[in-house]
Amino acid sequence: DTGVSQDPRHKITKRGQNVTFRCDPISEHNRLYWYRQTLGQGPEFLTYFQNEAQLEKSRLLSDRFSAERPKGSFSTLEIQRTEQGDSAMYLCASSLEGTVYGYTFGSGTRLTVV
Amino acid sequence: AQKITQTQPGMFVQEKEAVTLDCTYDTSDQSYGLFWYKQPSSGEMIFLIYQGSYDEQNATEGRYSLNFQKARKSANLVISASQLGDSAMYFCAMRGFSGGSNYKLTFGKGTLLTVNP
Secondary structure (H helix, E strand, C coil): CCCCEECCCCEECCCCCCCEEEECCCCCEEEEEEEEEEECCCCCCEEEEEECEEEEEECCCCCCCCEHHHHHHCCCEEEEECHHHHHHEEEEEECCCCCCCCCEECCEEEEEEC | EEEECCCCECCCCCECEEEECCCCCECCCCCCCEEEEEEECCCCCEEEEEEEECCCCCCCEEEEEEEECCCCEEEEECCCCHHHHHHHEEEEEEEEECCCCCCCCCCCCCEEEEECC
């Protein structure tokens, strides 16, 4: 297994455009998380999936954000009508239910909105 | 709810010396876990070490050890024999096991460690 993969690594977009990021978790992990990390801050929780069900969304996730995990495999995070404040690193992580510290993070997608 | 405080925005250490990165936490959970992650400039979060709140011994993983003082709510990371490759951001994080959202990690703001040759 090659770990958690995120694509793209970098994305530059114009304000108002839509963007979509993809995360491929470790295959046997049934839990998947999205975090956002702005400059000078630690990652902040955005949303959580157990298998294909989205069980929690942070209030940080405005109506312009949507996440999916069809069939409990890969996940996508879409941002509609991007704003400059959306510029951040978007990190995906996965874990296996029942493990205490088995989080594995991906390398992240760095979004720049110009 | 959990809160992590890392008061050192940046730290410098000479190669081969030891360095301590500070972390204090606050939580209402009786059972919780504390983590340290390393984030190089490439962006990935690399897991370093874990300490459970009921673990009697301080955790160690190679050159990393966690100085856990439960009464003081501190979980400092000690890196021994620093190497140039240790230069990175270091994040302290925690996870509470008592509430419904017991899968979330709460992170501090991080400490930028620079190892000088």
